[in-house]
Amino acid sequence: MLLKIAWRNIWRNRTRSIVVITAIAIGLLAGVFASAFMQGMMRQKIESVIKLEMSDFQFHRPQFTDEFLTSLYIPNADQIMVEVEQEPTVAGTSGRLISMGMVGSARRSGAIRIMGIDPAKEALVTGLNEKVVDGTWFEGASRNPLVISRKVAEKYGVDLKSKLVLTVQDLDGEIIAGAFRVVGIFDTGNGMFDEMNIYVRQDDLRALMRIEAGVHEIAVSLTDHDMAEPLAAKYRAAHPELEVLPWLDLATGMRYMIETMDVYLYFIVGIILVALLFSILNTMLMAVLERVREIGVLMAVGMAKRKVFGMILFETVMLTMIGGPLGLLLSWGMVSYFGQVGIDLGGAYNDLGFASIVYPYLDIRSYFEVAIMVAVMAVIAAVYPARKALKLIPVEAIRTQ
């Protein structure tokens, strides 16, 4: 009966209730969608960081990533890769010779990171072969083939079959140049990455750098990103002479960004909920003040205080429980829809390493947490009006008309 009374009371002032319910629904929608947008963007960024830039974890000689000295290579790389490939979640490993060198065309020259890779193995790790938009990923036999990004192609004014001169430092510190021909052009959508890296066959670079065996970097990609940290830790212990780092530590600021993201969701939804809390509180307070006499009569004829309290509480919670799920449902619908279709930012954040089409995403756990936050908010919003109702003195309440 209390529930029945509470329910009917909500619809006594239909407009007011609908306004509050709509406010709750729209507020949640805004908060959840904004969070999903950020989370989606972040997730794509992580995906791209893992896939393209950092893999799940990598091996280097200590200091290599600071100084990029040709001499800091891992001699027993092949043996380590064989070892790592035994792990069940490993999708691929790729050994890379890396030279911070120069690239020059007829038009201009500049600094670049030259990656000497095994095309088949690299494909398993970065999937770069699928990003080739023109030409091929090292298919067909040609001498000194080179794969560059569309960005680099534009910058240096070259195209397929153009010749570029790469300059690297060999083991003895000598500067050596070699001519390479463009056989493929890729575009990953990650501007920063594309601008920085060009790819050649490992053996070609090996000859230039005069490193007989071994590579500078072993990148490992996993089917389960959560295994990155434990596996990195395991191999760090097994190879104390090497630096073995998971992606979270390889990408500067990544760990921080991800942690901030979670806080961001709570923050944004939190602010919206506080605003809603006051609007609900206000509505319920008005509802109580309008019904002073009625509540007085209820207490006069013997309704216990805790039931009066419960009645107001139910009413508030019901109000929220209509708006809340409605908002969550709307959010879910919108996030799912745009999660499929994507939101085109028109490349504005491309150069920051973010994709140009964002697919909003929110995990089930976050919806659940928002739902709990809403429920807690409802109860908090209910307490003050309900207490106000309790403080009524029946004799006085009944005298008011």
Place this chain on the structure above:
Amino acid sequence: MTNYVIETKSLTKTYEGIVPVYAVRGADVTIEDNEFTAIIGPSGSGKTTLLNMIGGLDRPTSGSVKVNGHELTGKTDSELIDFRLKHIGFVFQSYNLIPVLTAKENTEFIMLLQKIPKAQRDARVEQLLGEVGLADKMDKRPTELSGGQQQRVAVARALASKPDFVLADEPTANLDSASASNLLDIMARLNKEEGITFIFSTHDQRVIDRARRVITLEDGVVVRDERR
């Protein structure tokens, strides 16, 4: 010694203020079972204040109220609420009913608070609304009922808890004379046939004429108490 339904001793209520108001002064009132009593007196004479103290809605400044031997003074607010639920039926001047509940639900509500099982509730609601002549209006909400009909539902609700007595503060004040007379008929019949004790305050001479006992207040003092 007679067992009184209500027994007040030197019941006094003073409202402190710049000028203190002596709303009720040293009232000694005893009501026996099955009485049909009107409390009358000019406006401001203390009728409402007296009834409220008897009903455990208001606390006396001094003196005592006993209902069926239970001392009301000294009970906590929550104990008083519970006591009212179990022992006293209330009919107020107007707006007695919960607007969102039907006549049936308004009556049933009190029994629900008393945790009376559903079958028993249904039977009693039907019987009570029948007795006040509203068997056909069970599912109407207060707004769909006339003032007189609303007061009759209030009487049914007051009786639902099988109280020791029913207190009614000016139950007919907002009713036209036909409805007032009809309400009094019902109350008088319930008093006669079912032995329900009623105490009501009124200004209305025609209502006073129906009472079997009339207690007159003037300036908070009981000046006359006649049975007929």
